[in-house]
Amino acid sequence: MPQSSFVGKGGIFLVAKFFSAAFFSNALITEFAIVGGFLIATTGICLLKLREIKTLNLLPALLVPIVFFLVKMVI
Secondary structure: OHHHHHHHHHHHHHHHHHHHHHOOOHHHHHHHHHHHHHHHHHHHHHHOOOOOOOHHHHHHHHHHHHHHHHHHHHO
């Protein structure tokens, strides 16, 4: 059983390595950092009870940079 786990995790690693080389550019990582920082800031505002912001509703914003860069690669 441990061998199948090794093969599965190794496959995930190889797929991630392939995508990281071709897709995850510095610009995409910067966009993720911007969106992540905004999500952290909204969570802090909510924790300080300054304003009620539903941070979970903002999570789909993490898909925006991915879609943008996929479209940018195709065009």
